[in-house]
Amino acid sequence: MNKIELTFILAPVSAVLGLIFASIFHSQMKKFSEGEPEMRKIASYVKEGAKAYLTQQYKVAAVIFIIFAALFVYLGYVLKIQNKYIPYAFIIGGFFSALSGYLGMSTATSASARTANAAKTSLNSALKIAFRSGAVMGLTVVGLGLLYVSGAFIVLHYILKLSVEEAATTMLGFGVGASFMALFARVGGGIFTKGADVGADLVGKIEAGIPEDDPRNPAVIADNVGDNVGDVAGMGADLFESYVGSIFASVALAITASLGLAGVVLPMVISALGMISSIIGIYAVRSTEEASQKQLLKALGRGINLSAVLITITTIAYVLIFIPEDKGLIGSILAGLLAGIIIGKSTEYYTSADFKPAQKIAESSQTGPATVILHGLSVGMISTVIPVIAVGIGMILSFTFAGGFSNIGRGLYGIAVSAVGMLSTLGITLSTDAYGPIADNAGGNAEMTKQKPYVRERTDALDALGNTTAATGKGFAIGSAALTTMALIAGYIEEIKSALRLLGKNMMQIGENIKNITTLNVDEIIKFFNGHLLNVKVVIGIFIGAMVVFAFCAMTLRAVSRAAYSIVFEVRRQFKEIKGLLKGKAKADYASCVRISTAQAQKSMIIPSLMAIVVPVLTGFVIGIPGVIGLLLGSLATGFAVAIMMANSGAAWDNAKKYIEKGNLGGKGSQQHKASVVGDTVGDAFKDTTGPSLNILLKLMSMVSVIFCGFTLKYGDIIEKLLRK
């Protein structure tokens, strides 16, 4: 064992450390009281609903996982055109991703009543519970992720004795299961939560004129369940996927760059250092007992900044000490971090009610909902400019610093590692992201149990705090998704090489040149497949890529509107049929709304999620490798822009509405407010269902292309085979 191998031990160790701290925070949280019986009861409804939903979702996912695992066994063991570790990696990845989501949800549902109860005492004690619970989720996701990644390397390299090269290439396959499960969680959870939310608002707030989270609204529990299964469990699975995806991609590219063990270990060590920095940062978040909202925000910012500084220093130190010959990589990592920060700031500008864009959307409510929609869409669209430029510059710089001009492989590795750098402090940024929904649910609990107004005000303050800190987190998530996908596409080309080695001479496209294929570089391989840039198949692939993004958006947006539609009819039915419900004299049938949302979400999540696998496979089957490369590039470009647009216009609409609710432009109940609610409702589906799912879709399609590469090479491109005749 050389000294670099020794540093690798940091990864599993800090993973376990993270999980230990998560369980400490968890038991700390559990010690607080869940409050009066009514509070417990509401919390238990939400908890049961969320569990029931997730159980159902995992059942559906399990069936689909088994089918695909069987397919992978067939491809790997019978046809021998695929890496044979993929079936296991697929199942295990799915399991870990589901576990991340489940644990997050379980913590969040335990924390909400406790947070509401603590809010009776003070804002600060409520913050403490909510933030520590968020930290449980943050550290759990990151801990499981790092455990999964380092465990995979230990098993492959040290137990199964694969060479570093083989282990690294195999690891890419480990991401697919995680991403696939995450896609189900985001899409299904997103449809559930936004269907219930939109449905509840449409009849409750707009038609019946009762406040949000009013216990008379039959969809109110479903709405709260949704926050947990969508915003918490969905986000957990999603970020687990982003986190491990960025590491796996770097590990795979380390081999392209001929960086060997040092290159494989680096992303894991960065993540380990990030974990430790996050834990320290989390401990730094404290404030005096009677702190103002501003002070609380400052405290959170302090924690995040401290972690960022620590990870920067330790990474620089690590690189200089252990791999001084690759000190350019420091530049790559910093370029990635910088791009993430710029995206976060730009997100804040375009979405926060403190700045012009959201205020202008609010002003446009004076001319009705149509102009609110037009204005919001245009804000979302223009907000793509800065992130694209930031990612572009980040890519070029991390490519350059890593030495890409003399060695393209190293440049691409630099890009992949910059994404790892961006996500390294996920432990703490996710903590600040995750406590938002907890505070939101605590507010719901307070409302439903008819607490004094100041309790709700305090939970609302926490929720608003969460919105601001979440912007930076989102910037990092989106930026890293673009960089990782780019790296994965590069990985795809690499995989073509090794698949060719695996396939041997039997391929019709290869002919006599097979002996030399392993010595070709990326350019030559592309050329080998007649895949020059203007290849019609590449262009068609690019078209299909853009189209897939749109089809995915169409299906998920429609699913939300369909789910909302069912909820609206159910709530209307209950208002009509259950006598005394609106007067508060009879109890609503909460369970039926949960059931309806569950059924709608399950039904609607399958086809869009399957697209991530079916489309690249089918594209490869019909128009071959160049088509798949086009598909990946086209979907990345369009999907990145659409994902940012959806996230930002959604958040801007939300904040424009809140800006009006604060008493501007006529305030609550005015025509302007009603117009802004229309924007907010459309934005809910944008920002919480479709937008975040897109990031997963993009990455998953690239990973699927990689693992189906052998299949595509052997059986693909039928159109050329047909037309050449």
Next chain:
Amino acid sequence: MNKIELTFILAPVSAVLGLIFASIFHSQMKKFSEGEPEMRKIASYVKEGAKAYLTQQYKVAAVIFIIFAALFVYLGYVLKIQNKYIPYAFIIGGFFSALSGYLGMSTATSASARTANAAKTSLNSALKIAFRSGAVMGLTVVGLGLLYVSGAFIVLHYILKLSVEEAATTMLGFGVGASFMALFARVGGGIFTKGADVGADLVGKIEAGIPEDDPRNPAVIADNVGDNVGDVAGMGADLFESYVGSIFASVALAITASLGLAGVVLPMVISALGMISSIIGIYAVRSTEEASQKQLLKALGRGINLSAVLITITTIAYVLIFIPEDKGLIGSILAGLLAGIIIGKSTEYYTSADFKPAQKIAESSQTGPATVILHGLSVGMISTVIPVIAVGIGMILSFTFAGGFSNIGRGLYGIAVSAVGMLSTLGITLSTDAYGPIADNAGGNAEMTKQKPYVRERTDALDALGNTTAATGKGFAIGSAALTTMALIAGYIEEIKSALRLLGKNMMQIGENIKNITTLNVDEIIKFFNGHLLNVKVVIGIFIGAMVVFAFCAMTLRAVSRAAYSIVFEVRRQFKEIKGLLKGKAKADYASCVRISTAQAQKSMIIPSLMAIVVPVLTGFVIGIPGVIGLLLGSLATGFAVAIMMANSGAAWDNAKKYIEKGNLGGKGSQQHKASVVGDTVGDAFKDTTGPSLNILLKLMSMVSVIFCGFTLKYGDIIEKLLRK
């Protein structure tokens, strides 16, 4: 002169023939009475407003044209890195495009009162005037286009004595002026028309509760002016641009394919044959005096089908007789036609109120405007699937039939020619497109002059008829835009070669290999620039391409909402300040609304239009040729999908609203109707401003890249120059 050269004469001859028929139809139309004095007065208001607007627009455009022409003179004559015919071509192209729009507008404004007056007699006589006036526009646009194209070839080849090769390459530069002017017309006209329309509807229909086109509404004349400057003049300039663009692209690629004169002449001959087929088709549109709406639709269909059959037969005959060695091109042309028809049918399905998608949007109005928006967006997004597949298959087939597998250049030429085939019957399809706005304006005139209800009903029937036939026309326009842009991107690579020849040895990127550059093929050239597919610059270019589309959409959508906002405030002001206006006792100040819309449109059209030139030049300057190629591919993929989405969701919202107005789901005045109006308003900006402008943007960016190729080669890619140091 060989026999192929003789057939070329068909082009200028049929161009003149088209213009003669246009003037015959024009004087036929002029013979009809403009009706009672009130009708004339309203018509003259609209005519004056439209002229005033266009004059203003042309003034602004002229200034910008002069600036760019001076730049082109500098690049061509001083720096000698650009073709020196471009400044003239640029100015002349802009002039012809403007002329097309102006003549169309002038015909339409003359026809509206006459159509309204004829509608007093019968539906059929109104149809006759409207359709013949539409035909004036159709034949004028196509006639001027063919005259421009064939004139350019005559001047370059026969007068200036350039070789066929030089003439063909130079001709591509002729498209830029036309496209640039068309972009101004579409963007400026689109902002004017939709700003006025949305503004008028928001205060008139929704706030004041007065019907559309009510003379009490101060924005009503501006609304009608808008139809003429946006839907008529904008469309005229736009289709002029599409038409000449597809021909120029084919001509330029004929040289790549080494097809020589035969390849250069073919697209012009196809267009000439299409012109003659269109004239015959137009004459075939007649119906009995008391025909029903269905019979009228049939009559129109008969005309279009007859033209399609004629062009097919004559093209096949031409190819078999004159270039039998290239009979594969027949397959290419038919593949293009077929793709266009499929796109048209799919457009009809997704937008017509006779089918499920629009009906479902109407149903979603039961749960309010937010679900109408979500549903409409999802319909628009899913409607991209069939067109993408159709264009993809069309591309592959026209590539294959043209012999692309053995010679890529021929394959690309096949794609370009298939776009020419698609647009060959533009003479008649544009006629059926253009009479819609004429009927719409006639309806406005009838309303404002308080005609008996049946007059308005008849013009409405004509308008509805126009909507249905327009779907097919739009399919062809969108499909051909994708194919032409693809061909232009291919042309870009060609231009790189000739620019290199022009530049000689002085380029830093070229170094010693300059002597061999002219012998390289496309692949090798790309490789030469280190431009392999995964080149980071290509990927960044693709990102920028997607972003440009979004930024363009953001700016234009916002401009509409801003223009509408100003109109709303002006109308509210007039309602408040002009006493008796709402009671019909005082006259509205129509001119002030026209002035406001004009100012807003002029102000807002400049930046998005300039983007089409600035972005490719700047991208090339910063990240060089590979970046520009990425930019073009990324914007094509995203822009094509967004353009279809915008066109189709806009039309579907419109028809969903009309479906409700017919008495479904509560009918006019219900909550459902109000919700559907929100969708329609958003859709107006989508389908009439942003969507159609996108097609021009895409083509223009590729042409600009081509003409700035020399500049990019010599001064571009500064980032590499900086970072390599």
